[in-house]
Amino acid sequence: LVPYINEKIGKSGRIVGLDIAEKMIQRAREKFSEKDFPNVNFVVGDIMDYNFSDSFDFIICYSSFPHFPEKLQSIVKMASLLKPKGKLIICHSESREKINNLHRSLDKPVCSDILPTGQEVADYMRSAGLEVEIVIDDDDKYVVIGIRAAL
Known part of the structure; x- marks a missing residue:
């Protein structure tokens, strides 16, 4: 990207x-x-330990979110780093089913790295104070976008 x-x-x-x-x-x-x-x-x-000195217009997690051990807490942290109207984008260019099946077929530690449903991630974003703009969780791709409210 x-x-x-x-x-x-x-x-x-x-x-x-x-x-x-x-x-x-x-x-x-x-x-x-x-x-x-x-x-x-x-x-x-690690996003959970990293302290940025400023905020961001966009935070993009591309083909990485299954590997975040604390998914809700990670979204809360990333949401806190967004500027007003900033977007958190969690996306994969393959389906959740394909990603999860691949991970399950691999050895530890990746075998338990599962991508939650788009609705679960949308709920995490809402819990973090983001407005959910898009949820696509289909046979081709996975995209969840949340927006931080304007001040």
């Missing part, structure tokens, strides 16, 4: 890529060098 988002936000925008897996961050840094993407910062960390 980095090149697409970078094109949309321009040189004045900023992207923070956060992942708990050091190897994923290393790979991202190799793919998207600081020379070519000076406004992108990749950080190794």
Whole structure:
């Protein structure tokens, strides 16, 4: 998503890529060098422990949410980092069923990393004070978008 988002936000925008897996961050840094993407910062960390100094217009969890151990608490944390009218987007380019079946077929620790239904995630977002804009949980994709209220 980095090149697409970078094109949309321009040189004045900023992207923070956060992942708990050091190897994923290393790979991202190799793919998207600081020379070519000076406004992108990749950080190794857990969303629950990471303290950002500012807030965000968008937080996107792309193909990662099943791996969050504390799903409701993670959504609450991410919602707190959004600017007014900011959006939290949890998405996968495959169906929940396909993702969950894949994870169940793998060894520990991934075998228990399950993606909840779109309605469950929507409920988590509402609990975190977000207004749910979109829920798509079908045979092709998974998208749940919540918006923080304007002040």
